[in-house]
Amino acid sequence: xxxxxxxxxxxxxxxxxxxxxxxxxxxxxxxxxxxxxxxxxxxxxxxxxxxxxxxxxxxxxxxxxxxxxxxxxxxxxxxxxxxxxxxxxxxxxxxxxxxxxxxxxxxxxxxxxxxxxxxxxxxxxxxxxxxxxxxxxxxxxxxxxxxxxxxxxxxxxxxxxxxxxxxxxxxxxxxxxxxxxxxxxxxxxxxxxxxxxxxxxxxxxxxxxxxxxxxxxxxxxxxxxxxxxxxxxxxxxxxxxxxxxxxxxxxxxxxxxxxxxxxxxxxxxxxxxxxxxxxxxxxxxxxxxxxxxxxxxxxxxxxxxxxxxxxxxxxxxxxxxxxxxxxxxxxxxxxxxxxxxxxxxxxxxxxxxxxxxxxxxxxxxxxxxxxxxxxxxxxxxxxxxxxxxxxxxxxxxxxxxxxxxxxxxxxxxxxxxxxxxxxxxxxxxxxxxxxxxxxxxxxxxxxxxxxxxxxxxxxxxxxxxxxxxxxxxxxxxxxxxxxxxxxxxxxxxxxxxxxxxxxxxxxxxxxxxxxxxxxxxxxxxxxxxxxxxxxxxxxxxxxxxxxxxxxxxxxxxxxxxxxxxxxxxxxxxxxxxxxxxxxxxxxxxxxxxxxxxxxxxxxxxxxxxxxxxxxxxxxxxxxxxxxxxxxxxxxx
Numbered sequence: 001x002x003x004x005x006x007x008x009x010x011x012x013x014x015x016x017x018x019x020x021x022x023x024x025x026x027x028x029x030x031x032x033x034x035x036x037x038x039x040x041x042x043x044x045x046x047x048x049x050x051x052x053x054x055x056x057x058x059x060x061x062x063x064x065x066x067x068x069x070x071x072x073x074x075x076x077x078x079x080x081x082x083x084x085x086x087x088x089x090x091x092x093x094x095x096x097x098x099x100x101x102x103x104x105x106x107x108x109x110x111x112x113x114x115x116x117x118x119x120x121x122x123x124x125x126x127x128x129x130x131x132x133x134x135x136x137x138x139x140x141x142x143x144x145x146x147x148x149x150x151x152x153x154x155x156x157x158x159x160x161x162x163x164x165x166x167x168x169x170x171x172x173x174x175x176x177x178x179x180x181x182x183x184x185x186x187x188x189x190x191x192x193x194x195x196x197x198x199x200x201x202x203x204x205x206x207x208x209x210x211x212x213x214x215x216x217x218x219x220x221x222x223x224x225x226x227x228x229x230x231x232x233x234x235x236x237x238x239x240x241x242x243x244x245x246x247x248x249x250x251x252x253x254x255x256x257x258x259x260x261x262x263x264x265x266x267x268x269x270x271x272x273x274x275x276x277x278x279x280x281x282x283x284x285x286x287x288x289x290x291x292x293x294x295x296x297x298x299x300x301x302x303x304x305x306x307x308x309x310x311x312x313x314x315x316x317x318x319x320x321x322x323x324x325x326x327x328x329x330x331x332x333x334x335x336x337x338x339x340x341x342x343x344x345x346x347x348x349x350x351x352x353x354x355x356x357x358x359x360x361x362x363x364x365x366x367x368x369x370x371x372x373x374x375x376x377x378x379x380x381x382x383x384x385x386x387x388x389x390x391x392x393x394x395x396x397x398x399x400x401x402x403x404x405x406x407x408x409x410x411x412x413x414x415x416x417x418x419x420x421x422x423x424x425x426x427x428x429x430x431x432x433x434x435x436x437x438x439x440x441x442x443x444x445x446x447x448x449x450x451x452x453x454x455x456x457x458x459x460x461x462x463x464x465x466x467x468x469x470x471x472x473x474x475x476x477x478x479x480x481x482x483x484x485x486x487x488x489x490x491x492x493x494x495x496x497x498x499x500x501x502x503x504x505x506x507x508x509x510x511x512x513x514x515x516x517x518x519x520x521x522x523x524x525x526x527x528x529x530x531x532x533x534x535x536x537x538x539x540x541x542x543x544x545x546x547x548x549x550x551x552x553x554x555x556x557x558x559x560x561x562x563x564x565x566x567x568x569x570x571x572x573x574x575x576x577x578x579x580x581x582x583x584x585x586x587x588x589x590x591x592x593x594x595x596x597x598x599x600x601x602x603x604x605x606x607x608x609x610x611x612x613x614x615x616x617x618x619x620x621x622x623x624x625x626x627x628x629x630x631x632x633x634x635x636x
Contacts, residue, residue, distance in 0.1 A: 001036055001346075001368060004391075008372045009342040009406075013305055014352075021278040024068040026264060027271025034272075036349035038366045038402075040292050045115075046351025051287045052113035053277035054353065064105055065271050066098035068264070075264070078257050083243065084250045089137045092253060096130045099123055099263050102270065116273060122266050124259035129252060136249055142242045150241040157234045164191065164227050171221040175203050180216045190228060192218040276352055284308060285353030289361040294318045294401070294436045296341065299357035303340045304347070308355075311472040313340050318363065321457040323427065323437035325450035327479050328461030333472035334440040335372060337461070338406045341438060342370060345404060363436070366402040369395045385419075392426055401434030410441040418553075420445045431455055447479040542584050544571060547593035553586055 006012050015031055022028045037043050056063060070091030074084065084092075106113075106120035136146040144151050168184045168191055176182060178199035184191050187208045195203050195217050197210070205219040220228075253260075279285070283304045295318030302310050315337070317324055326334050344354045348362045371391040395405055410423035420443050427449070430437050441447070450456040458479040462471040489498050544550060548561045550573060559573035559580075569584045 001038075005342075005368055005370050006346070008370045009339055009346060009368075010305060011343060011346050014343070014347060017305075018275055018279045018352075021275035022271055023065040023275075024268065024271045025072050026068065026268025027065070027275055030268055030272035031275065034350055036346050036368070037351070038349070038364065040290060040364045043290060043349050043351065043364050047287050047290075047348070047353070049116055049273050050276045050280060050351050050353055052116045053273045054280050055112055056109055056116075057274065057277050057281065063270075063274050064098060064101040065274060066095055066102065066267055068095065068267070071095050071264070075260075078254050082250070083247050084253065085246070086137050086140050086142055089133050089246075089249060089253075090140060093130060093133045093137070095263075096126045096133075099267065100125055102267065106270075116270075119266055119269065123263055124256075126256060126259060126263075129256055132249065132252060136245055142245050146245045147241060150238065150245065153234055153237045153241060157231065157238065160227060160231050160234060164224050164231070167221065167224045167227065168193075171223070175199075178202050185218065187218050187220075190220050191224065192220050195219050280353035283355045285355055286358070286360075287353055288348055288356060289359070290348075291361060291363050292402070294322055294363045294365075294404075295361060296345070296363055296436070297359075297361040298341065298344065299360045301340060301344055301354070301356040301360065303336060303343065304355055305343075306336075312357075313337060313474055315341055315474060316476060317436060317438065321455050322435075323431050323450070323453075323456045324439070324459050324476065325427075325446060325456065325479075326438070326440045326459045326461065326474065327442065327447055329463050333461045333474070335408050336472070337474050338370075338372060338408055338438055338440060342368060342404070342406050363404070364402075365404045365436070366400070367398055368404045368406075369398060370406040370408075371395065372406060372408040396426070396429060396433075399430055399433045399435040403433075403435040405430055405435045405437050407437070407439040410439050410443070410446055419443075424449050427456075428453075451479065542587060542589060544584060544587065544589060545593050547597060548589055549591035549593075549596060550587040551590050552582060553588070558590060 015034060018034075019028050019031045022031060037046065070088065074088055074091070100123075103120045103123040103125070106117045110117040136143055142150065144154055165184075171193060172179070172182060172184065175193060175195070178195055180194040180196050183194070185194060186192065190208060192208055193203065193205075197215050197217055200207065200217050200219065203219050204222040206222070206225065207217050207219050209218040210216060211218075283302075285304075296315065297318075298313060298315040300312035300314065302308065302312055311333070326337060328334055344356065345362055345365065345368060347354050349364060354360075371388055392407075399405055407426075410419075410427075423439075423441070423443075423446055427437065427439065427446075431453075439446075447458055450458045457476060459474055459476040460478050462473040462475055489495065544561045544565075546561050546563065549558055550561060551557075552559055552573060552575065557575055559575040561571055562574050562579060563572040565571050565584050570581050571584050571587070572579050573582050573587070
């Protein structure tokens with residue numbers, strides 16, 4: 001398995017949707033690291049886990065998975081000398097409490113989910129730690145009862161604070177006539193009186209601040225200044241005792257590092273399992289039968305990312321054949337069929353329930369390899385065909401009896417004749433290596449190969465010939481069509497042209513891609529049909545004379561040679577009324593000039609020039625005609 005396979009089959013998108021159902025960072029981490037397993041026993045276990053988790057939530061049960069809020073940053077500080085804050089201990093207490101709730105919840109599910117309920121037995125209750133945290137921490141603060149020393153110092157602080165308040169009440173009464181407000185306020189954590197500026201000298205004490213307008217000064221009365229020194233000393237004792245309590249409590253938490261790590265690991269796995277169960281419920285997923293013999297039988301399968309309204313797929317491979325060639329019109333669902341089979345297989349091997357009908361069966365593969373899409377790399381300047389070839393080379397190196405290979409659009413991106421031959425050779429080699437193969441193509445030659453080769457089978461995507469719309473339904477056992485003729489006729493193309501197209505296609509497909517029999521029409525002469533046996537074999541560097549009829553491989557059409565080759569070997573070839581420049585290596589001789597035209601000095605202008613041009617040339621040969629010109633395109 002590799003990242004390219006995951007990307008092309010959209011496995012990563014499934015993981016993203018699955019992550020939406022995770023409650024904790026550990027559950028999301030499990031999903032991030034999720035990959036298909038290749039051992040049958042592990043896959044069986046994962047599927048059973050998910051199936052049991054689905055049974056738990058089937059009736060709307062809310063599983064108390066701890067959210068682990070605030071826990072993640074604490075774990076990395078264990079053993080590094082950090083002292084936890086009261087808020088940290090609140091998070092730890094909630095973690096312990098929710099762990100106990102999960103353990104109790106799963107214990108009640110033992111009868112219906114024996115496997116996953118047993119995992120809760122590994123959870124530690126940590127009652128002593130929880131009791132100590134509750135004793136020491138309350139409402140986000142270190143509690144008075146955390147230690148006797150802390151209780152004593154806080155009582156002293158309360159008494160001293162009461163003395164200060166009484167002194168302030170006395171000062172309020174004494175200086176009432178000088179005050180802006182008859183209330184006690186604070187500045188910098190110290191008690192002050194709001195004194196009118198003009199009476200600042202009348203109040204004994206230190207000025208700590210003044211108002212923005214300057215009309216009010218805030219004075220700390222002198223008779224409470226000494227008490228503040230005592231208060232500061234007591235507050236320092238309190239802080240030191242709180243730190244001692246928090247430090248001892250931190251040591252107690254770190255003393256349970258192993259138990260906490262086991263609980264976190266178990267909770268993360270539970271979160272992962274129930275995320276898979278929730279996703280299965282969303283996509284209407286179910287468990288499947290498994291085998292290690294390369295047999296896949298999908299009943300009413302759906303692509304999980306296309307929703308429940310997509311057309312279900314029925315697919316079988318691995319019994320009478322293990323190589324399937326799918327044909328059909330563009331946008332008819334061929335690629336989606338490949339992706340559906342590949343993605344569902346990846347999901348099954350990841351322990352995910354998949355949207356298929358009852359009785360579906362999947363093989364467990366050691367590798368799933370794909371060549372879907374052109375994968376073109378702009379950075380490396382790879383052409384579409386080069387990208388395909390590189391992918392296929394990698395697949396051929398890795399393929400074996402436990403491989404599923406998905407190939408999209410065989411023979412695309414290059415000369416059809418060569419591409420077809422290369423594609424068939426690749427299919428043969430993959431089959432020889434023992435791989436299970438699923439491929440799509442437009443080419444009849446590959447369909448014919450699949451029809452006769454042992455272990456191969458054809459399939460087609462159905463098409464509604466009335467509405468001209470694909471039905472997205474796969475039918476195995478019959479080759480499909482691109483429906484080009486039918487669609488063209490429906491859209492208004494002349495019937496005569498359609499019939500002629502069918503005849504040409506018939507002539508071409510009855511013979512090899514390199515040399516179909518052809519019918520050549522020469523102006524002024526009866527049509528000439530040349531059978532396959534009369535073709536002249538190409539030399540290493542083919543030589544052509546002007547007037548020779550040649551086969552243009554890339555266009556799969558015939559043309560007439562109009563020029564001698566230039567220094568690069570490029571020749572002008574007339575195809576019907578158009579002239580194109582093609583390298584002579586891309587041509588094959590079909591009919592020599594001598595078999596098409598009368599012996600002697602035959603006027604080739606009859607072939608290459610239009611009737612109007614010949615008429616103009618004849619007029620110009622007799623006399624000068626004002627304004628009469630003949631224009632030639634550059635490649636003529």
